Amino acid sequence: xxxxxxxxxxxxxxxxxxxxxxxxxxxxxxxxxxxxxxxxxxxxxxxxxxxxxxxxxxxxxxxxxxxxxxxxxxxxxxxxxxxxxxxxxxxxxxxxxxxxxxxxxxxxxxxxxxxxxxxxxxxxxxxxxxxxxxxxxxxxxxxxxxxxxxxxxxxxxxxxxxxxxxxxxxxxxxxxxxxxxxxxxxxxxxxxxxxxxxxxxxxxxxxxxxxxxxxxxxxxxxxxxxxxxxxxxxxxxxxxxx
Ligand code: GDP
Ligand code: ZN
Numbered sequence: 001x002x003x004x005x006x007x008x009x010x011x012x013x014x015x016x017x018x019x020x021x022x023x024x025x026x027x028x029x030x031x032x033x034x035x036x037x038x039x040x041x042x043x044x045x046x047x048x049x050x051x052x053x054x055x056x057x058x059x060x061x062x063x064x065x066x067x068x069x070x071x072x073x074x075x076x077x078x079x080x081x082x083x084x085x086x087x088x089x090x091x092x093x094x095x096x097x098x099x100x101x102x103x104x105x106x107x108x109x110x111x112x113x114x115x116x117x118x119x120x121x122x123x124x125x126x127x128x129x130x131x132x133x134x135x136x137x138x139x140x141x142x143x144x145x146x147x148x149x150x151x152x153x154x155x156x157x158x159x160x161x162x163x164x165x166x167x168x169x170x171x172x173x174x175x176x177x178x179x180x181x182x183x184x185x186x187x188x189x190x191x192x193x194x195x196x197x198x199x200x201x202x203x204x205x206x207x208x209x210x211x212x213x214x215x216x217x218x219x220x221x222x223x224x225x226x227x228x229x230x231x232x233x234x235x236x237x238x239x240x241x242x
Contacts, residue, residue, distance in 0.1 A: 025110055026165075028057045030089075032115030032124065035067035039077070040116055045228045046235075047114055048086070049186025050173040059087040061102065061113070063120040066092040080222035084189040093123040103128060106158055112165040114173055125166045129156055179240050180233060184212070187229050189221050205230065 031047045033039040051058035060081055062074050074090045081088060091098045106128065113121045156164045180203050184190050190212050198209025216226035233241065
């Protein structure tokens with residue numbers, strides 16, 4: 001079966017253009033984590049911030065719930081994310097648990113799976129595509145250092161309509177070209193607090209009169225997310241950290 005890409009996915013190299021085509025074509029990015037390997041929440045928050053910055057809807061898939069003592073443990077791990085409005089899907093590719101729910105969500109949408117290796121992205125893709133049909137596309141991206149990198153992503157047509165992109169190494173979700181301001185607004189729960197900070201250029205670190213920090217300290221915001229925000233700032237290249 002010939003697969004005609006309905007939309008133009010991630011294929012325009014160039015300084016700013018590297019990112020835009022993705023943003024323009026994707027309906028939703030699913031950040032995949034699993035019971036094993038232990039979730040890297042810093043990476044999850046980085047992905048989510050990158051999505052927010054590009055106005056991409058994001059959700060979380062927690063796979064391998066069969067390895068958890070109970071569903072409630074998984075719900076607990078995602079509580080902060082629920083609280084700030086991210087949808088999540090606790091599934092098991094192994095047992096098929098809740099996969100039908102996820103399948104329904106993907107209908108008619110262009111979705112992308114991202115996440116650290118070993119969480120089950122390929123397994124999930126296979127499970128969602130009964131008759132495995134695939135098209136591998138070579139993507140050219142330009143990194144912040146101006147180097148071109150080639151990433152292989154796979155675009156699949158879903159049986160009930162919609163597309164799924166399994167794209168392990170897309171640097172679009174990195175911190176390149178993000179400023180502290182971008183990062184802060186990439187933490188969606190910070191947004192109502194940011195205008196209340198005393199200074200316009202507040203970095204929400206040790207700044208005087210920082211409403212974000214105060215909200216995190218009083219529990220109005222999830223403190224763990226705030227801590228990861230501080231860690232991500234340290235990961236920003238110095239040029240992006242004035
Ligand atoms: P990827 O690197 O994200 O594409 O992950 P893979 O799809 O290669 O899966 C990594 C490993 O996790 C494989 O050994 C899978 O069999 C296993 N795996 C995938 N889904 C599940 C699941 O729901 N439960 C369990 N127990 N193992 C799973
Ligand atoms: Zn602040």
